[in-house]
Amino acid sequence: MPSRRRLLSGLAAVGAAGLAGCVGEGATSFSPGRQSNTEWPLPGHGPRATNYVAEAVAPRTPPTERWRVETGLAVGRPVVADGTVFLPTEDGTVALAMRDGGERWRGGDAPYGVAVADGVAFVTARDEPLVTAYEADTGEVRWRAETAADFATAPLPIADGSVVVGDTGGRVAALDPRSGEPVWTFETFTGVYSLAARDDRVYVGTTGGEAYELHVVESEEGRSAGCRCGDGSSRGRCGP
Incomplete structure (x- = not known):
């Protein structure tokens, strides 16, 4: 009859061999992302509101802080388009240069959300039934439209x-x-x-x-x- 030590050693070897096979068979294969575009023009990324980019190139090193600015309390998701970060704050929509955080413009009252398309930033107000369209690069108001609620x-x-x-x-x-x-x-x-x-x-x-x-x-x-x-x-x- 084998000793207890020999029996445990044998079981350990069998377990290790079994795990080695499982790790190889269960490994997930993947291909590196090819989409280097960093824009996120809608709160959910695109019209489908998927909140992800399937082919995005993920960072390979830990992120570091590039800049920091004081904008006021954020009240919605930021969006990024045309090299600009659009942030909904309690003081209005703030447009910041993605490169260095420099303020490009700010406008309006506290927004509910911002979406950017074709060079225009569309904003729904938080406390009134109002939609405003801004020129994304200058903040000039293109139009305002009221709704019922x-x-x-x-x-x-x-x-x-x-x-x-x-x-x-x-x-x-x-x-x-x-x-x-x-x-x-x-x-x-x-x-x-x-x-x-x-x-x-x-x-x-x-x-x-x-x-x-x-x-x-x-x-x-x-x-x-x-x-x-x-x-x-x-x-x-x-x-x-």
């Missing part, structure tokens, strides 16, 4: 060029990026809480727990949005 989401630029906003009163609107005029509107049963988009589809989450897929249709009368409900039917409005 306050906001709980950042603006969402979508594929057709319009900017979608949703308010706490249950109204979704696509605005013309040049003028702020409504392109189409849609009513939800409860207040709008979140927005995302893919191609000509806009996805809406509400405070009442409903989810909507809006499909944008082009016709002779212009663009309109209809709802595709959970049963596959299309209606002008979903909900109870």
